[in-house]
Amino acid sequence: MTVIALAGKGGVGKTTLCSLMAFHLASVEPPVLAIDADPNSNLGEKMGLRATSDLSSALACLREVPEGVAKHDVMAVKAREALIEGPGVDLIGMGRPQGPGCYCFANSVLRDVLTLMSKSYRHVLVDNEAGMEHISRGTVAKVDVLIVVSDPSVAGLRAASRIWGLADELEIEVARKLLVVNSVTEETRPALRERLASMGLTDYAFVPYEPDIRSLNMEGKPLLSMEDTGAYKAIARLCDRIILSVP
Numbered sequence: 001m002t003v004i005a006l007a008g009k010g011g012v013g014k015t016t017l018c019s020l021m022a023f024h025l026a027s028v029e030p031p032v033l034a035i036d037a038d039p040n041s042n043l044g045e046k047m048g049l050r051a052t053s054d055l056s057s058a059l060a061c062l063r064e065v066p067e068g069v070a071k072h073d074v075m076a077v078k079a080r081e082a083l084i085e086g087p088g089v090d091l092i093g094m095g096r097p098q099g100p101g102c103y104c105f106a107n108s109v110l111r112d113v114l115t116l117m118s119k120s121y122r123h124v125l126v127d128n129e130a131g132m133e134h135i136s137r138g139t140v141a142k143v144d145v146l147i148v149v150s151d152p153s154v155a156g157l158r159a160a161s162r163i164w165g166l167a168d169e170l171e172i173e174v175a176r177k178l179l180v181v182n183s184v185t186e187e188t189r190p191a192l193r194e195r196l197a198s199m200g201l202t203d204y205a206f207v208p209y210e211p212d213i214r215s216l217n218m219e220g221k222p223l224l225s226m227e228d229t230g231a232y233k234a235i236a237r238l239c240d241r242i243i244l245s246v247p
């Protein structure tokens with residue numbers, strides 16, 4: 001099982017990339033689990049899967065479990081209820097931690113549930129909110145490939161390079177990091193390559209700007225039937241690179 005996590009500043013295309021990666025991986029190496037680790041989640045919308053519950057709500061239900069009933073079993077049932085099944089790819093939302101106080105217990109339960117669930121899948125994708133909250137909280141126990149997503153701007157690349165550095169300070173082990181520059185136009189490619197080389201970044205991929213992605217987003221429609229677009233093809237190549245590099 002390969003855990004691929006997407007990180008990056010706000011609005012760079014993490015959820016878009018996560019959805020299209022989930023679709024491609026589901027077509028070549030199913031089954032895939034997509035974890036929506038953004039409390040303002042919209043991964044389900046982009047994947048055309050409707051979530052009705054999430055893991056944090058499941059966890060909140062444990063407070064009402066009567067004495068003598070195993071909380072672990074209740075959590076397993078509730079977590080299964082929160083899982084949305086799609087063709088080759090399932091979706092689960094982390095939700096927003098609830099109630100005041102420390103989330104250490106919540107985090108450790110979430111980590112255990114996710115670790116257990118993930119075992120049934122070939123690939124697990126984690127769509128993070130801007131920043132790396134769930135990864136740094138330890139809810140995601142391990143990451144095989146961290147994809148740092150950036151827009152093509154100088155400021156965007158600087159932010160991505162900061163996140164790149166931050167990943168080394170995490171408590172969990174990240175086996176490999178990969179930079180993906182998203183929404184790249186043909187004419188900006190040569191300058192981008194030079195800029196990345198001057199920043200010492202060599203392990204990267206470009207995903208082209210795709211007007212259909214933006215218009216589907218405007219209409220709140222899922223990213224279906226994108227296989228013929230340049231963006232999907234670039235994402236498919238990226239997935240194949242990852243599959244080949246991870247034992």
Ligand SMILES: Nc1ncnc2c1ncn2[C@@H]1O[C@H](COP(=O)(O)OP(=O)(O)OP(=O)(O)O)[C@@H](O)[C@H]1O
Nearest residue numbers: 010011012013014015016183208209210213214217
């Ligand atoms: N390759 C692309 N071509 C054109 N538009 C794109 C592309 N990738 C993403 N977008 C658009 O950019 C916007 C942000 O995308 P997305 O929601 O995937 O970013 P995000 O990083 O997940 O944002 P957030 O940090 O808010 O979760 C959306 O309008 C999306 O349609």
Ligand SMILES: [Mg+2]
Nearest residue numbers: 014015038128
């Ligand atoms: Mg997002």
